[in-house]
Amino acid sequence: MPIEIPDVVIDRLPLYYRLLSRLDSEGRSVVSSQELGEELGVTPAQIRKDLSYFGRFGKQGRGYSVPRLLDELKAILGLDGRWKVVVIGIGRLGRAIASYPGFEGQGFDIIALYDASSGLVGTEIEGQRVKDVATLEADLKKTAVDIGIVAVPGEHAQDVVDTLVDAGVHAILNYTPNRVQTPPNVEVRHINPVLFLQSMTYHLKQRRGG
Amino acid sequence: MPIEIPDVVIDRLPLYYRLLSRLDSEGRSVVSSQELGEELGVTPAQIRKDLSYFGRFGKQGRGYSVPRLLDELKAILGLDGRWKVVVIGIGRLGRAIASYPGFEGQGFDIIALYDASSGLVGTEIEGQRVKDVATLEADLKKTAVDIGIVAVPGEHAQDVVDTLVDAGVHAILNYTPNRVQTPPNVEVRHINPVLFLQSMTYHLKQRRGG
DNA sequence: AAGTGTGAACAAGTTCACAGCC
């Protein structure tokens, strides 16, 4: 790996991957950066530059082979294997996550669900018995997990994340509104719809002649 | 306001706002950019620069008045009023959204829920009668709505968004995995957890010595 | 003729560093 690849580039690859999956399923065999860009609202130059960090996948005068590029991206993103995921916090949101059909099909296996409420522990959700979060630490020591999805009440987010990180989980998707602290070798993504709404209201206000 | 304010700055303001709310509720009266930065994982210089786009809210030698800055941000982001929101698509995800307690408290009123399924239309969710999406267009003409949250199956996302945009909705939060096309004067935010997982797997793969 | 790959030019965003004020 000669030069460092910017994080923004990595963040765009899944977008390309998703579009190529669709094109592939529609039977398209070749596509240009121009067309990819139009579909995604990105400049063709950016797509070419992004891909060029990883290799030379296109053919001059023709474009990119859809199945070829799809395969390359799959390998780059590590989507050619399966990843073990646990969900902690099985309230309404956690249940929606646990039953979201988009994970399984993309290589993410939800192998366990955890909650703290005695009313929920032991019940079945999507064919999984909900386990007591008190057993999380011990379970992680027995079975390595790749990704933790945190959907507990905000005030418990940091505790749960600490448990995950201490047990060697290096990727966390945090659905709580609280930011969490992690060591630099842990990837964290925050999903907080309120922040999105609040940045949109700024723009709405502007339009109104604010 | 002489110069144009970068979008990245706007996107950070809700983060500051949230932290200040917390500090305010804890009774803190003054805070420095240093401390804000530590809490949020951002440099103090960036916070000062961001705020300086909107005014001079701090006092040299002391820092920022927490209630004052909170109020300023509230006004800047338009959070001093209430915003009308509709949710379209009341599956598991839509239901989780409709019952998410974080919206109401932040000035977002979910005034209607819509779904296409005859099994759902007419039922009660969180004290709201679910309406038929076929009536959405007419309803929007009668009652102006600020923000549309879209949680329908992906293949219907563009249709729903078109209906919203045609009726004058200028802010859309899209929970479907499909990107949607909108005119430039419409704000759209996409929430797609799979994209986050896929960018994290890239980094996980690197750690493993990929 | 069409479309990639890429160095170079450019634009955007971040951090520095310090004058100025409390």
Next chain:
DNA sequence: GGCTGTGAACTTGTTCACACTT
């Protein structure tokens, strides 16, 4: 003494434009 506000320096990211390949 401490901390803001802000031009200037720097860094990062994007777009241009064209040589090159099919």
